[in-house]
Amino acid sequence: MxxxxxxxxxxxxxxxxxxxxxxxxxxxxxxxxxxxxxxxxxxxxxxxxxxxxxxxxxxxxxxxxxxxxxxxxxxxxxxxxxxxxxxxxxxxxxxxVSLHELWIAYPLVSVLLILTVSDLAYMLLPNKIIYPAMLLFTGLRLFVHPLPIWQYALGFMVGGGTLILISLVATWMGKPAMGFGDIRLMALVGLVMGIKLVLLCIFLSALLGSVIGVALIASGKLDRRSPIPYGPFIAVAGLVCFCFGDPLMTWYMDLILWQ
Known part of the structure; x- marks a missing residue:
């Protein structure tokens, strides 16, 4: 360089x-x-x-x-x-990321950093940040969209809808439900990345949350009943998927086919 x-x-x-x-x-x-x-x-x-x-x-x-x-x-x-x-x-x-996706990447990183700070400090993902971000990325994706527009719209619905379903199941089982801020954030991630990568983000965020949660409980730094802010896990998983999602999915599919 x-x-x-x-x-x-x-x-x-x-x-x-x-x-x-x-x-x-x-x-x-x-x-x-x-x-x-x-x-x-x-x-x-x-x-x-x-x-x-x-x-x-x-x-x-x-x-x-x-x-x-x-x-x-x-x-x-x-x-x-x-x-x-x-x-x-x-x-x-x-x-x-590619040059044209930088128009999406920098606003995305900015929003995710702000929401991570907020969730870590207050366990709150404010609508004053998420709703304007949804409008911003809707506008940006109308001009910068490597995928068909419908895939981003479907990503928005599936991202938020999946977490709503998980929250309903958790409530039915008597466990803590997913916060609405987390649901809105995953919908936002789906709007930015599309249907395929938001599904990967859901999986990775759950994996990160489980591993770190178990580690904190095992170390005695967290009680089993203590709530954990989930927004940072969505933010990290979302950023990983945005930057490396396609190579990760290709690697995973090749791994499956070789077995």
Whole structure:
């Protein structure tokens, strides 16, 4: 990779880290009905407004060693992680998807990061984010659609409908039902990716949720009755399917045929 490509990649990383910082703010404030512009970010313990050094993505947290320099209270590494993930994804997307799909990829990553922050913080996937995202991706898919339009519409219906069915079955069995936010998010993923890949996303998100849930229970960090935010698993599975879904399905089919 030449210096121009490296420069472009570094630029995208910086942009992604900056947006990642903003996505943290959106994910934490929108569910509480707060403005994403005012007031300025401040320390959660002493209320001091963050200065220029504190607001430097990633490095601000590292420079302060994860603590407020006024009251020395611990600052969650979640903020820094969100910025780092944003930077890495923005830089990596051009290497993972085709050029025309970047028009879909960057908005998708942005929405998924915001919803992940919100679900981890409050176990809430706000309609104020999901509904505008549905309108946005409906419009984008009218212009960028490698698949026939009907496949995206069917993906929307099957994605949400499958989780509704799972929720109804869980309720009938006396187990916790799927949240409506999760249902809407899977419908959104289906709208973006189409029928084939949303089915893969449903499978992968369930697999991720099961493996991580069992690991947390086995480690004693989670009780069997404790609720787990499912949105992050949909987000991770959705991103994997969007970038690598077709190769994954080809590999799986070849594996079956060879057996």
């Amino acid at each position: 030449g210096w121009e490509a490296w420069s472009y990649t570094v630029f995208l990383f910086i942009v992604g880290a900056l947006f990642g910082s903003f996505f943290n703010v959106v994910g934490l404030r929108v569910p509480k009905g707060l403005s994403v512009v005012t007031p300025r970010s401040s320390c959660g313990s002493c209320g001091r407004q963050l200065n220029a050094i504190d607001l430097i993505p990633i490095f601000g947290w590292l420079i302060r060693k994860g603590r407020c320099h006024t009251c020395n209270a611990s600052i969650s590494p979640v903020y820094m992680v969100g910025e780092l993930v944003g930077g890495l994804l923005f830089a990596a997307l051009p290497f993972m």
